[in-house]
Amino acid sequence: MDDIVPVKTNTIVKPRPLQAASIPGLLGIFQNEWDALMLSNFALEQQLHTARQELSHALYQHDAACRVIARLKKERDDARALLAQAERQIPASVAGAAPAAVVSNGKRVIEDEIGPDGKKIRPGINPVMIDELTECNAMLSAQRKKRQVPPTLAPIDALERYTQISSHPLHKTNKPGILSMDIHPSKDIVATGGIDTNAVIFDRSSGQILCTLAGHSKKITTLKFIPRDQLFVTGSADKTVRIWQENENGNYNCVHTLKDHTDEVEAVTVHVTQKYFVSASKDNSWCFYDISTGSCLTQVGDASGQEGYTSASFHPDGLILGTGTTDAVVKIWDVKAQSNVAKFEGHVGPVTAMSFSENGYFLATAAHDGVKLWDLRKLRNFRTFSPYDLDTPTNTVEFDFSGNYLAIGGSDIRVYQVANVKAEWNLIKTLPDLSGTGKVTSVKFGVDAKYIAIGSMDRNLRIFGLPGDDQMEESNTAAE
Secondary structure (H helix, E strand, O other), X not given: OOOOOOOOOOOOOOOOOHHHHOHXXXXXXXXXXXXXXXXXXXXXXXXXXXXXXXXXXXXXXXXHHHHHHHXXXXXHXXXXXXXXXXXXXXXXXXXXXXXXXXXXXXXXXXXXXXXXXXXXXXXXXXXXXXXXXXXXXXXXXXXXXXXOOXXXXXXXXXXXXXXXXXXXXXXXXXXXXXXXEXXXXXXXXXXXXXXXXXXXXXXXXXXXXXXXXXXOOXXXXXXXXXXXXXXXXXXXXXXXXXXEEXXXXXXXXXXXXXXXXXXXXXXXXXXXXXXXXXXXXXOOEEEEEEOOOOEEEEEEEOOOOOOOEEEEEEOOOOOEEEEEEOOOOEEEEEOOOOEEEEEEOOOOOOOOEEEEOOOOOEEEEEEOOEEEEEXXXXXXXXXXXXXXXXXXOOOEEEEOOOOOEEEEEOOEEEEEEXXXXXXXXXXXXXXEOOOOOOOEEEEEEOHHHOEEEEEEXXXXXXXXXXXXXXXXXXXXXXXX
């Protein structure tokens, strides 16, 4: 290392490439750069051509879509013009009992005359209708005395083993709560009305939603099937009642929107002839409607108090109407005369539900303090059920179609065996409220009490029955 001597030199400059040292070499470099630039320019022109083709195709598609939309609008306007012309040409005789009602797009525009007291003049229940109601009452009363318990009715030991066999989320998650329910008398179809303003038609055997009825602007408080003409009635807190007609596709179209009430509609009940129904509202009135025309034949407002109606039900024979009020009073009406013939007092809080037994003698009513049973022959209360504490109201009560079972709903569901006035009504089964809300709002017995449908303040419809029955029904449906 001592022999090595450091050498100090200047910085070496990198020489030019050999081809740049001459003019021919520089021309070659420029030629290569020119070729690269031309290739890049060619690729850009190809991309521009492709973009122009895609834009032209999109413009053609847009033009075709505009033409289709214009054609559809023209067809729609032509259809509306034909519909308006057809409505003008309908004979006046078709209107019948409702000459002042004009139906258009599912809404009824009422042109009732106004009386001197400022109220609308109603046509009333004419003598022909009264004769029809009386004849129907006499026929049903005679049949009821000969009626036997159907052999296919579910026995008590079967009800004791009932448990939840299915749960179906039918309503919206952001607005849960089933407020009303009905079961089709001849089909295995359940309808529910919810806080989400929708009514849902549900096929229990297949587990599928058949149709969702949207049209109300507020919660649906009550609904009923009318099997005679494949009709369906809903009442809502938006103060309206809607009549829906089933079409060939299984969907329902609104054919009448009834705006005779001035406050929330709390109950609808269908007459046994399936030609008439009654709606009851918190505006302290009930309306008697002709289903075929959607016309209000009479509106009865009780001037004795300011309480509104919270429940209503026809007697199975059709000449008696029961209503429950916010003042804890149960009122019995003569439908022919539209007069209040009896009052039952003793409840605490609004009468939230009522149900007539098919035997024609018993009426069950539910309120905050529980359920009371009334004997319509002697017009007295003969039994009271108080299954819950003072802070838990009883929301629903229901007799099954045979009149042998009674269901009560509050924080759970309790099923009782129906006895007579003097005998004890035994508790058969207590079904838990599996929704976790602690508030059962509706309960219905299926055909022959083979199952019980429950609605609560969540979005699910729950079916209780014998374990294994749902699999048997599914296999039978598949075999058919």
